[in-house]
Amino acid sequence: MSAPTAADLLALLTSRDFGSLKDKYGSIEGLAKELGSDPATGLLGPTVLLHRKTYGSNAMPLRRPKGYGWALLEGLKDPVVIVLTVISILLITFGLLPDYTYDVYAWIDGVITLVMLLLLLSINAAIVYHKDRVLWQANVNANKHTVIVVRDGKPQAESSDSLVVGDVVCLTAGSFIPADGILLTNTNVKIVTDLSTVLNGSLTSTSASQTTDPFLSAGAYISDTTEEVRMLVLVVGEGTILGKTHLSKGYQNVATDLQKRLEKLYRWTTIGSLIGSLIIFLVMAVRFFVGGTTHDNRQVTTVVRQISIALIVFIVTAPEALQMALSLSLSYSMKAMCKDGIHIKNYDSIENLACCTHLVLSTNTLPSTQDELLQASGAGIKICYASSDPHDIAVNKAKVAGLLDQNSSSAASVRASELFSYPQETINMKLKQTSVISEITSQDLHRLICSLRSPENVVVYTGTDSLHAAALRTADVGLSIKLNGTDLCKDSSDIVLEQGSFSDFVEAINWGSSIVHNVRKFIQFQYTAGILVILLILLSSAIFNIILFSAAQLLYINLVIDALAAFAFGGEPPRRKGGVPPLLRKTYKIFSPSMTRNIYISALFILVFCVLPLIPEVADKLFGIPSRLGGPSATEDEFALALATNFKQTCAYNILVISLLFNMFWARTTYREMNVFVYIKKSINMWIVIAVIACTHVIVMIVPGVTFIFKTFNCLGDSCLLGGANGVVPHPLKCFSIGWQGWIVTLVLGVLVLPCNLLFRLLPIAREYKYKGTEDISAFKL
Known part of the structure; x- marks a missing residue:
């Protein structure tokens, strides 16, 4: 008789007909013999290789996560992204038509918006793809088991993935059944097939024996047996019930409790961001139509730009990266915890x-x-x-x-x-x-x-x-x-x-606490920046009648407070090694009382610092704005006023970015901690992000060409392409720039964010941690 095929064995397991097995092979031992195996000695080495080629291996397939392209496509489906893309295309179209614009370079704003938007979506897609890969790999590792298999007459430990048809597997109480097979031992055993069902304090189980129902299915467990049980492997890999289940369900990606809380927070914050963006657009529209602006076709581009700015403000302030920060923190923690056992x-x-x-x-x-x-x-x-x-x-x-x-x-x-x-x-x-x-x-x-x-x-x-x-x-x-x-x-x-030591348990608690605290740090930083952007643009439009930031500047700020901030805070390690951190209540809220205080205080100080360059008397003295930019004619005076306005806008933008940079240190603590630099040496992601932001900001501020794209003040040589959110005007001018005085004042104001915030942290707040002894806990302990 020829050896049974994979289809024959699968049909036998599917029917679970012990009678037909006896009719065809005589007995279970006869079936083992047909497979070239022996209940006592198992398979020989050459037979293992032959069976792996003939029947396949027992590697359980797990549906891979979708690729990078899918993640990018999902981002492109966002309604706000679609609308902003349409607006950018309109801005490019009207900017290329002289009859619809006063600004011959208006089309560049649309191009830069599309490029920055694609860059943001690409980074977000890369983070989502990386997170899915980490979780998929964790599921793959969780499905691997070590089994005892008899080969060449010797029991040996092997991975469950290496099993082949005909292998003899040794099972004891509590063992995982790695493949579909049949009992070789005449012993009654109890089988647990469902780990989710508990009855009378025990997992529900069924009985199996060689005489009644000798068939065993992969994914079940031997809950009780009086002696060692041996099983003959008949079906492996995708052919098993477990393999088919893995293929159908894919990897685990169930929403956790924290994800559900963040989703609820995201919905409410998105509504607030939408309201803020609408108010900003209405203020800009009122100032445009009531401010005595000439109404002709060439103002169409200005209106389109205002719509674009309002939409970008919504993108900046809507916290799309909340789940991203959690995913990064979760994947980072899981990889680090695996290294710790x-x-x-x-x-x-x-x-x-x-x-x-x-x-x-x-x-x-x-x-x-x-x-x-x-x-x-x-x-x-x-x-x-x-x-x-x-x-x-x-x-x-x-x-x-x-x-x-x-x-x-x-x-x-x-x-x-x-x-x-x-x-x-x-x-x-x-x-x-x-x-x-x-x-x-x-x-x-x-x-x-x-x-x-x-x-x-x-x-x-x-x-x-x-x-x-x-x-x-x-x-x-x-x-x-x-x-x-x-x-x-x-x-x-x-x-x-x-290892199972108590210190491992303490370490697990440390990592669990760090995930919640890392998400809170990110929220504290992002909400501070979001509130700032809305208030700054609203005040500058309502009071000073200017659009404070260009589209490229806003999208760069969005990159800083979304993807880069999520990467920085999501990769922060636990603060306390060898100790248990203060624990939260099970019913904790995402926003703690201290976080709310910290966000408002920080936003208030940075708002005041950013408004200073817009106040004429203060700006001239503090930032060294030249008293005269241009020549004596009326046209040059008008142009000089535009130059001075752009100088102030650039100073405000510079203060905002530098303040956010220092604010990243402050946001690392969410309670009353006075030492915001605790464990900063171990925060590798934080240093990487700070270095990237600092380098790119310097490039944006001083490199010709880049300053033109981002509309920052920079005049070089005999010609100046004046950038600004209100347009680009070519004009011959000697070298002017923001100057050393403006940089020094900006850095000083950025540094002042830390002591101003720390001073107000002394204010009493409600206790959050569930253990009353943690009210006065120090920064070192958190």
């Missing part, structure tokens, strides 16, 4: 760690030193030790770890049978005093986790045994140990720790 299976669990209130420990996860215990309890975490050991042994272990001491009351330790004999209200009261629960069963453990969970509490449980699987699924965050945990235990958990 902390593997994430459920993304939501990282954020939940920042709100941990209760930590339930099993035997192998007790803290090794009392200092680690004090760090956790000092941060407000209630620690409970749940053990299946006899009462005296459990109490002694707790005393060694420091959970109990000589002064501990008798209520601090209790047997599970005694505790759960009380009504639920009494159990909840006793749990507030209890630190050790002994002689606990899987059903009692499940009830313990359910009793601790509440809308205000986040329960973290650490387990290593298959009996802990239900508790790991029930807890808000389940932690398992890779070193000595079973496959069932690890796959039931949300986070897998490499």
Whole structure:
């Protein structure tokens, strides 16, 4: 008889007809023989290579994320982007027609807007693509298992991806079934097929045996067996039910709780940005039509430019990068945590760690030193030790770890049978005093986790045994140990720790807290800049009748406060190594009281600094604006006035960018911390972004050609192409520039942002952190 084909084996697994197997092959051993395998010795080396070529490998396919082009196309579908593109095309069209413009270079504004817009979309698409790749790789790693397979008569550890048809796999209680196959051992086993269903404190299971239903499906688990079980692999890879499921569902990209909060914040902020942009356009339109402007066809370009500026203001102030900052922080944290031996299976669990209130420990996860215990309890975490050991042994272990001491009351330790004999209200009261629960069963453990969970509490449980699987699924965050945990235990958990020490748990909390705090830092920085842009353009239009920033300048500011800021703050590492940071309430709000205060105070100071160049008397003295630009004729006087206006606009733009640069340091802290440079040496992303912003800003301010594009004041040689949001006018003029005095004053005002903000941080604010002892916590601890 010829060896069965892949189609034959798949049909056998699909029908699960044991009778037809006997009719065709005589027995399970007969089937193994046809596949060139033996229940005792497994496959030989050459046969493994032959079967891999014939039947394929067991690499589980996972649908790859969509490519960079798809991410870019999604950005181009944004309605605001489409409208701005149309406006830019109109600006180019009217700018090229002399009958519709006074500005022969107006079309350049439209081209620059399109180029900057494409640059922004390209950067955003690259970040989205990178995030998807990181999450996809994390899912691929989470689906890999190590199995014991018999080859050449010797059991050996192999990756589940390397299995082939005919392999003999050894399974024990808690083992993952890596491929579709059939039992070789005449033993009754219990199979768990669904990790999401918990019944009576245990995962629901079904029975399987060689005589009744010997077929096993990939993705299930051996929950209970009295001895080692051997399985003959029949179907691998895409042919298995697990492989087909992976192909259909793709990689995990479920919205986390923080993502949902940010989405809600984005909707409300977008409405505010839209209202602000409409007000700005109405003010510009009123000033245009009421200000005595001649109404002819050549003013069409001016109106189109005003619409373009209003739309760009909306793009700048709408926080599209909120999810980007979270994605960057999440992907950065996951990569760093993997290096530290902390593997994430459920993304939501990282954020939940920042709100941990209760930590339930099993035997192998007790803290090794009392200092680690004090760090956790000092941060407000209630620690409970749940053990299946006899009462005296459990109490002694707790005393060694420091959970109990000589002064501990008798209520601090209790047997599970005694505790759960009380009504639920009494159990909840006793749990507030209890630190050790002994002689606990899987059903009692499940009830313990359910009793601790509440809308205000986040329960973290650490387990290593298959009996802990239900508790790991029930807890808000389940932690398992890779070193000595079973496959069932690890796959039931949300986070897998490499070594399982208490310090690994502390490190995981640090990273979880850093994600929330990094997003808050970004929000604090972006909302400050967004408020500033709206107020500055509104005031300059209403009071001074000028458009303060050009389209290119605004889009550059958008690049700074969106993509670059998300990259800088999203890649900030945790502040505190070896300690537990202050933890948040589970019901925390994205905007803390301190953040609201910081945003308004910073925006107020920078607003005042940016308005200074627009005040004639102040601007002439502070920034050294030449008292006369041009010749004695009326035409030259008019041109000189335009030059002076552009000089002031450039000074205001310079102050805004420099202030935002220093504001990035200030935004690194969101509470009452006075040291904004704490751990700044480890913030590599921050230094990269600051260097990029500083270099590009200098180029924008002083390099000929670039200054013309960005409409910054720069006159060189015998000719000057005066830039400005109001137009470009060629005029012969000697060398004029913003000058050293303007640069020095700008830098001084930018530096003043830090002490002005820090001074107002001394104002009292409402407490946010759930543990009352953290109200006066220092910057070093955050």
